Amino acid sequence: MKIGLIAVDGHNYPNIPLMKISAWHKAHGDTVEWYERLFSGHMDRVYLSKVFSFTLDYPYYIDADQVIKGGSGYCIEVANGREVYHKERDTELPWEIEHCYPDYDLYPEFCRETAYGFLTRGCPRGCDFCHVAEKEGRCSVKVADLSEFWKGQKRIVLCDPNLLACREWKDLLQQLIDSKAIINFNQGVDARLMTEEKMEMLKRLKVNAIHFAWDRYEDKEIIVPRLKAFKEITGWGRDKLSVYVLINYDTTIEQDLERIYTLRDMGYNPYVMIYNKGATKGMDTVRCIQRWVNNRKIFNVAKRFEVYGCKINKT
Numbered sequence: 001m002k003i004g005l006i007a008v009d010g011h012n013y014p015n016i017p018l019m020k021i022s023a024w025h026k027a028h029g030d031t032v033e034w035y036e037r038l039f040s041g042h043m044d045r046v047y048l049s050k051v052f053s054f055t056l057d058y059p060y061y062i063d064a065d066q067v068i069k070g071g072s073g074y075c076i077e078v079a080n081g082r083e084v085y086h087k088e089r090d091t092e093l094p095w096e097i098e099h100c101y102p103d104y105d106l107y108p109e110f111c112r113e114t115a116y117g118f119l120t121r122g123c124p125r126g127c128d129f130c131h132v133a134e135k136e137g138r139c140s141v142k143v144a145d146l147s148e149f150w151k152g153q154k155r156i157v158l159c160d161p162n163l164l165a166c167r168e169w170k171d172l173l174q175q176l177i178d179s180k181a182i183i184n185f186n187q188g189v190d191a192r193l194m195t196e197e198k199m200e201m202l203k204r205l206k207v208n209a210i211h212f213a214w215d216r217y218e219d220k221e222i223i224v225p226r227l228k229a230f231k232e233i234t235g236w237g238r239d240k241l242s243v244y245v246l247i248n249y250d251t252t253i254e255q256d257l258e259r260i261y262t263l264r265d266m267g268y269n270p271y272v273m274i275y276n277k278g279a280t281k282g283m284d285t286v287r288c289i290q291r292w293v294n295n296r297k298i299f300n301v302a303k304r305f306e307v308y309g310c311k312i313n314k315t
């Protein structure tokens with residue numbers, strides 16, 4: 001068969017489902033290529049993968065007997081500022097494709113020495129601003145061993161939504177420690193679930209940096225002591241420790257600034273993420289906070305938001 005692939009949202013990040021689809025077809029003797037509407041000619045089947053709900057769908061005619069669309073971009077919709085999951089539009093990969101070793105040759109620029117994948121799926125949290133629990137289930141479940149997508153590469157990028165919530169977290173962290181590869185948790189680590197035992201294991205991982213998340217202001221009493229303990233146990237410096245801070249969702253500007261100052265005082269780098277699917281009032285202030293905090297040079301010099309020079313807009 002002649003198989004075409006389209007990464008609808010672009011080629012700036014490896015698309016794991018497409019890499020698995022490619023690997024499976026190649027293993028079955030099919031030819032696989034990126035679909036180019038002007039050059040590919042007629043295909044037996046074309047797969048489209050779309051990651052984001054806010055991007056446009058592929059706008060052109062596809063010359064193929066069969067077209068298969070999949071990805072969060074097709075089954076998640078933003079309505080009234082919330083992400084809504086449409087199960088009927090979701091296309092899960094068949095088991096034998098889901099568990100294929102990915103075809104990293106599709107992305108030579110990203111994957112030469114880096115493996116990408118998931119060890120777990122699902123999350124027990126069910127945060128209102130996130131579709132993971134609805135789409136993947138409200139429980140973090142082990143779905144793979146590391147060997148399923150890693151064969152000795154120097155770096156591993158994990159896309160797991162909440163690995164520490166998985167019952168088999170110890171086995172999975174041990175696999176990552178044993179790999180001796182540099183680990184990047186690209187979705188952030190849930191600080192609320194850290195115990196001393198988990199912190200000791202995380203300390204043994206090779207990481208350039210670790211990212212936690214402090215999304216809900218009211219988690220302050222849980223998150224702050226755990227982040228303090230993590231820093232004490234690992235002895236890691238600010239350069240390795242950052243925390244995503246979600247703003248413009250359900251917090252006030254004062255609460256945002258309090259989280260930012262608290263994290264900085266504890267020796268962490270806050271990194272502001274704007275929730276941009278809801279209200280647009282007060283966005284000037286929100287964007288200004290993001291510019292100030294995420295530019296480390298400026299943030300280190302202008303210690304207070306007032307000093308940075310933006311007025312707080314409370315509307």
Ligand code: SF4
Pocket residue numbers: 123124125126127130131132133161162190
């Ligand atoms: S903890 Fe993270 S992955 Fe889990 S529901 Fe909340 S935002 Fe989503």
